[in-house]
């Protein structure tokens with residue numbers, strides 16, 4: 001597979017020595033969003049297309065999986081175990097990566113979102129998990145990361161007893177943040193593109209969930225000497241809870257790479273005003289983000305992550321002066337759209353009467 005153009009750099013310590021399974025083929029596009037910039041009437045808008053990876057519908061988890069799967073291959077594992085929400089993109093991509101690397105995959109789906117309709121339960125990522133042939137398990141509690149990890153450990157033990165060599169991708173904090181390394185590399189990729197296209201940005205907008213994307217990107221930028229502002233849009237927890245999580249994530253990356261953590265407290269910028277009504281649930285601003293992304297820039301955004309980050313991007317674009325530039329990081333999630341088809345069709349009809 002193609003090289004990422006990542007050069008040996010003391011600032012990122014051991015990164016080059018850690019095992020990595022190549023899943024992202026090349027770099028992702030960085031594109032202008034002229035139509036959306038015009039309708040927002042403020043900052044110039046650009047998009048980093050991590051949805052456009054060409055691997056099983058792409059998304060940020062492909063970058064993150066490269067390091068988990070690298071370690072799994074190193075340990076001669078034959079089975080990947082992972083836990084996530086019913087419409088998790090992470091588990092879908094883990095199943096895809098496992099297939100590509102000749103492994104089996106066990107997925108544990110947690111009850112994290114109070115949605116019972118058929119589309120949510122069976123379409124989108126769930127449908128793809130089944131298409132990919134993963135073994136599905138369920139876990140009744142969606143807010144219990146430690147419990148979900150423990151249950152996954154039990155399944156791993158059962159597989160070991162049967163002679164398998166399982167590799168668990170952990171959910172909760174307290175584990176080496178291998179996934180975040182994918183975004184340390186993405187920081188270098190972005191800096192290369194900024195240089196190549198002669199661009200400058202006032203801020204990057206990215207969803208902030210587990211913190212591997214937000215923390216990894218921020219860590220990478222600061223390690224590589226860039227002061228570019230990264231704004232994390234909370235999609236699961238409020239700012240108060242997310243802030244220490246991102247700080248801790250950056251500390252853990254520094255420990256893993258054996259370099260100094262260059263991320264200061266004031267670098268951790270979070271906004272939770274787009275989170276309501278909660279994880280995996282849409283507000284009218286989320287619907288607007290999804291609708292405008294599609295209608296002005298042909299971007300497919302999802303209700304849980306990229307749609308919420310887009311609604312933030314629209315708000316910040318409107319408030320910013322025309323000399324400024326904002327980079328929206330599209331983290332993918334495309335299949336999630338189909339899980340919300342019911343809600344969205346209804347909302348689109350309403351919104352198109354109001355606004356378009």
Ligand SMILES: *Cc1c(COP(=O)(O)O)cnc(C)c1O
Pocket residue numbers: 059060061088089090207208209210211212213214302305306331332333334
């Ligand atoms: C998981 C996910 C996120 C959140 O990324 P984290 O690294 O967990 O913070 C954002 N967007 C999409 C599409 C995701 O699947």
